[in-house]
Amino acid sequence: MSTTAASLATPTTPRGQRPRRPLVTPARIGIYAFLLTTSAFFLLPLYVMVVTSLKSPEEIRQALLFAWPASPQFGNWKEAWSSACIALACEGIQGGFWNSIRLVVPATILSVFLAALNGYALSFWRSRWGDILFGIMLLGAFVPFQVMIYPLVAWFRLGGFYNTYWAILLVHCIFGMPVLTLLFRNYYIAVPNELFKAARIDGGGFWRIFFQLMLPMATPMLIVATILQVTGIWNDYLFGLIFAGKDNYPMTVQLNNLVNTTFGERRYHIDMAATILTSLVPLAVYFFSGRWFVRGIAAGAVKG
Amino acid sequence: MARSARPKRLNLALHAALLPLAITALLAYVGSVIWSIRISLSSSKLFPRNDWVGLDQFQRLFETDRWIVSLQHMGVLAVVYILGVLVLGTLMAIFIDQQVRAESWFRTIFLYPYAMSFVVTGLIWQWLFNPTLGLQNALRLMGWESFTLDWTVQPDMVLYAIGLAMVWQGSGTTMAILLAALRGVDEEQWKAARLEGVSKPRYYLSVVLPQLGPAYATAFVLLAVALVRTFDVVAVMTSGGPGDASEVPAKFIIDHLFGRNNIGLASAASVVMLVTVFTVLAPLLYWRSKVQARQNAGH
Numbered sequence: 001m002s003t004t005a006a007s008l009a010t011p012t013t014p015r016g017q018r019p020r021r022p023l024v025t026p027a028r029i030g031i032y033a034f035l036l037t038t039s040a041f042f043l044l045p046l047y048v049m050v051v052t053s054l055k056s057p058e059e060i061r062q063a064l065l066f067a068w069p070a071s072p073q074f075g076n077w078k079e080a081w082s083s084a085c086i087a088l089a090c091e092g093i094q095g096g097f098w099n100s101i102r103l104v105v106p107a108t109i110l111s112v113f114l115a116a117l118n119g120y121a122l123s124f125w126r127s128r129w130g131d132i133l134f135g136i137m138l139l140g141a142f143v144p145f146q147v148m149i150y151p152l153v154a155w156f157r158l159g160g161f162y163n164t165y166w167a168i169l170l171v172h173c174i175f176g177m178p179v180l181t182l183l184f185r186n187y188y189i190a191v192p193n194e195l196f197k198a199a200r201i202d203g204g205g206f207w208r209i210f211f212q213l214m215l216p217m218a219t220p221m222l223i224v225a226t227i228l229q230v231t232g233i234w235n236d237y238l239f240g241l242i243f244a245g246k247d248n249y250p251m252t253v254q255l256n257n258l259v260n261t262t263f264g265e266r267r268y269h270i271d272m273a274a275t276i277l278t279s280l281v282p283l284a285v286y287f288f289s290g291r292w293f294v295r296g297i298a299a300g301a302v303k304g
Numbered sequence: 305m306a307r308s309a310r311p312k313r314l315n316l317a318l319h320a321a322l323l324p325l326a327i328t329a330l331l332a333y334v335g336s337v338i339w340s341i342r343i344s345l346s347s348s349k350l351f352p353r354n355d356w357v358g359l360d361q362f363q364r365l366f367e368t369d370r371w372i373v374s375l376q377h378m379g380v381l382a383v384v385y386i387l388g389v390l391v392l393g394t395l396m397a398i399f400i401d402q403q404v405r406a407e408s409w410f411r412t413i414f415l416y417p418y419a420m421s422f423v424v425t426g427l428i429w430q431w432l433f434n435p436t437l438g439l440q441n442a443l444r445l446m447g448w449e450s451f452t453l454d455w456t457v458q459p460d461m462v463l464y465a466i467g468l469a470m471v472w473q474g475s476g477t478t479m480a481i482l483l484a485a486l487r488g489v490d491e492e493q494w495k496a497a498r499l500e501g502v503s504k505p506r507y508y509l510s511v512v513l514p515q516l517g518p519a520y521a522t523a524f525v526l527l528a529v530a531l532v533r534t535f536d537v538v539a540v541m542t543s544g545g546p547g548d549a550s551e552v553p554a555k556f557i558i559d560h561l562f563g564r565n566n567i568g569l570a571s572a573a574s575v576v577m578l579v580t581v582f583t584v585l586a587p588l589l590y591w592r593s594k595v596q597a598r599q600n601a602g603h
Contacts, residue, residue: 027504031402038396039413042472045428046416052431065432065442114324121321125314130322133329140333142525144532144581146557146574150343150567151336154352174332181325206317235421237536242562252423256540259427268431275427279420286419287412293419294411294480 053077053273060268073269080273086258093274096254100234100281103165103250107172108229111180114173115225119184120214124196125206134185141178148174149242156243163245171243172233180225187221188214220295227289228296231282251278337578340571348568361572371573374551377463381534381552384467385474386527392471393478393523398508400479401486411483415476422473426540429469430456459549462542466550469537474530478523485519486512518599521592525585532581553577 048065054072082092089095122130152171156162191214199209215222240250249257255278259271286293347357365371396414400407417425432438435454443451455465489512497507535554538544544551553573560570 028402031399031404034395034399035404035410038392039410042413042417042476045432045472048432049428060437063437063441063445065437065439117321118325121318121325125318127318127322129326130318133322133325136329136333137325140329142529142581142585143333143337144529144554144574144577146533146554146570147340147578148332148336149558150561150571150574151339152332153561154339155331174328177325177328206314206321210321231419235423237421237423237540238558242558252421252536255427256423259540268434268437271427272431275424279424282419282421283416286416290412294415297418297477297480 049272049276052269053080053276055269057265057267057269076269076273077277080258080270080277084258084267084270084274085261085263086254087261093251093254093258093277096249096251097277099244099248099254100251103168103172103244103248104230104233107169107176107233108226110169111173111176111229112222112225115177115180116184116215116218116222117210118177118181119186119188119218119221120210122181122185123188123191124193124209124214134181137178137181141182145175145238153242163243165244165248168240168244168248168250171239172229172236175239176229176232180228183225183228184218184221187218191217223289223292224296227285227292231285231293234282340578341575343567344571344575346568348571350565350567352567361568362576365569365572365576368569370548370551371553371556373548374553374556377550377552378531378534380463381467381470382528382531384464385470385531386524388467388471389475389478389527390520390523392475393482394513396475396479397482397486398512400483411476411480414479417473418476420473422536423540425469425473426537429465429472430541433465456542457546459546462546462550466538466541469541470530470534473537474527477526481519481523481526482516485516489515518592518595521588521595525588528581528584532577 055069081094084092122134156167161167237252240253258274344361346353433456440453455461534552542550557570557573560566
């Protein structure tokens, strides 16, 4: 069991014995030149975003994009967080932050739990209509969301909860289900059936085997699925805009509204500070989860 | 194949457990697709109507200039974004695979933009492309007087600006997928190739890359799905402008659903996208599953 977990946690198989590092040759220099140039391309926007967010309005007007600010204005961040204006309310994007937290936590727990349950039911308790449902889910992963938006809006309206917290929560569960179910189903399919049979002989019922054996066993997948959902839901913009309603706008929507709220001159330093604040959570998840994040990409890629 | 005969009580538990899946699959996925198709065949405007007008909405759709340019823009983005990501992702994966120092640093740097929202990506690049305060002016002030990078205000260049932002955001994913596949390629092949005097670039082109077919199929599928849903980055970076120079199908559909109250036309457009996605992806997925089955059998 532990070996399964360990090998799943590693996205790339090590090649075993590696040859000794080659000496400095023109080819090596070329390789590093390429990698460093590409790194510069990827890092430059982040650098510009950070320095811009710390500049004073005068420094912005000088248009020295790369210059380090004379005295970093951390007040910009504070202003973006708590007092920048979004339309007529001047409370910064903190409201959006808390809306996103309030949404991400339950939506992630619910969707990951349901997906684990689906995966377990589909792999150990095969039923014919379970397989049909799974086939539909596989296709569902490729349905462009545009097709589903209007019907969902209309049905939510009919149910009386369009533009509420529950609508956006449900939407994230719906759109997360195909990939997450696939993730857990593929994981459980690889678990030896003998283990399941033994648990059955010991008298375990459907739910007991799930909660006491299969759910804890899928810890690697629980981590991967959680990372996928936390970053995915946090970064979503369109669904939040359409389904959440004004009181529940997530941080991404609030960010765009903040940027589009201008009284006279656009305040780029505040815009960039708010942009940084909005990307902090997913970036933190990325930097701390390391290989698990990559594993999530591979998992998203296995669809089909 | 039934793994075990089971009593009724367990059947009940199983069905209860699968209920959320059933509701989601049948109602949210199948139901919404069917209803969208139904609406696309009616004369619905602000509210759904129960009449049949055949393919009128589709005819009207393809007589709408804005839809046609949206499709053309998606074609341009398909080349810039998908091709750009595949080329850059391949290069990054191959170069990283040369036993370089600080490999994990490079991987981390190439992949981090993927962790950020398209809204964030759009805002960063909008700022870099700002004609008076962004990269253009910064480089001019540094002495490169003729440097021009005002793509976001040039109708014929704006798509390349969006494409560049999307390449920046998405290349790391493809790099990660290809790198994992590269690590699965048998190294003995390089030893044999080197003995025959084959150069390293040649070895990658003719020996390694052809073996990465399934990984490329995977990357392509992910990119194609992302391309079709392209909305956030356009809405944030350019709002489809200047004029309609960066309109895309997803934005066309959302605008007609919510801004222009024409759900019949929007549904017809979304059905077109649905059909397109499945015609492009179905053969590819079928091919990939065949190749993978063959590779698994060969092991």
